[in-house]
Amino acid sequence: MTIEAVVFDLDGVVIDTEEVWEEVRRGYVAEFGREFLPDTQDRMMGMSTPEWSGHLAHDVGVPRTPEQVAADVLGRMAERYKSSLPLIPGSVEAVRRLGARFPLALASSSARILIDQVLETAGLTDAFRVTLSTEEVPRGKPAPDVYFTACEKLGFAPAVCAAVEDSSNGLRSAAAAGLAVIAVPHGVYPPAADALTLASLVVTDVSELSPEVVGGLR
Template sequence: MELRAVVFDLDGVIIDTEEVWEQVRRGYVAEHGREFLPDTQSRMMGMSTGEWSTHLSAEVGVPRTPEQVAADVLARMAERYRTDLPLIPGSVAAVRRIAERFPVALASSSARVLIDQVLRTAGLAGTFRVTLSTEEVPRGKPAPDVYLAAVERLGLAPEACAAVEDSSNGLRSAAAAGLRVIAVPHGVYPPAADALALADLVVTGLDELTVEAVEKLG
């Protein structure tokens, strides 16, 4: 089937924030006298706001409710995005390049307040036809919910769309939803081999994400 739209992830694809998320959440947990569990960072990649805040509260043991944890951490993240947005080199150009040929959507695990802040700061507000947070669907990545909702709002079938992802949970989410999957592996947090194997196309950087490369997937 001919490809008719492209759905982008945000963290790790457009902005290089996995390290920022880790710094902020580790610092927050430490302030409350707790430590990350051995798998906390990998588990939280792709989780929705409600899921990771519950993990920090219920499993890591931060003595705050999940709602309080989410509010505390999101406020710190939004301030970082306002003052020092860590854009991945070439990401804004790649989004604009693809958007000239295809409708584009955003399917992110970030909270709505952070998505909107990033798009304003990056000058991408209005570029995406659809923007969705996993907090707006029942389940976060690796469940397919956010991708299914994004393509539904675009009015397209999943198989007519491609997803651009970097993380294990993101790749699994897009593949489970039935989209063609383009992997842009993150150097610091590379995806697991089994997740990367789900990709229809692997690029080493966003300069390789061209209209021609996307069209070939169709």
Template structure:
């Protein structure tokens, strides 16, 4: 069955923010005399807002409620985005190119407020038929919820869709949902071997994802 729609991740695929997230969250917990657990960074990549804020509050030990942690960190991230949006070179052009031949959706672990701001700043508002945050589904990545919901909102099946992901949890989420997975591994935070093994195609940069390549999946 040929691909009818492409579902994009946001962080690490369209914008290069994993290092920004790490810097902001590490700095935030340090203000309370706390530090990440050895696996905190890997675990939080792909978690929903409610999940990572609970991790920082309950496991890392920030003396704030999960809701307060989320509000604090999201406010700092929004400020960083206002200062400079770290677009991945060529990502906006890839979205616009694929839109000519495929239906598009966005399935992101970022909060809704950040998704909307990024799309507006990048000039991509309206480019996606469906945009979905993991805070709007029961479970964040690596659970398949956000991909299954995005596909359902388009009235399609997972077999109709390809996903573009960079992180271990994102790749696992898309594969678990049954989409054809294209991996764009992040240079600083490379995905685990088991997560990468679930990808049908691995590319070096997002610019390698063309309509012609999608047609060969």
């Protein structure tokens, strides 16, 4: 058995946006006199749009519907991406390098509007055969839905696919779907120890990824 396709996460792997997401969402809830709960940031990493907007509305207490919260926050994020896209150094090159050998998919917790904007700004619209948002599947990460669907649309069994992930929920999602998991831990928001143990390979930088490294995972 060998790796035949690769599925990338977006936030924390291609673009370094976790701090941007936290800044935007903290500022947003503060406008309504609310604060993050102790576990809010960790819980939202990997959640789909309906899930994190529901958390902010119902658990944090923002007095808006989840749909309104999502529209508010996504609008602010889109504006940030237009003015400054925080690409992770070496990420575009890594995508191109792996794409020269493997069919690629993207499985992201970001909304479709943000995925499309990032790929256009980064010049990667042609790099992925399949792009999926968790808002387009029944459940967000850590459920395996988005990875199952990405592999299905690529035409490969999960067992011959590798996932590149950074967050606890992302690692759990890919592992639950049966992919070989590559962890690229974020320096500020590292994954939980139990999630990291699910990885077949841990690298410190996405630039370490090569077709040879990924191809040797199985």
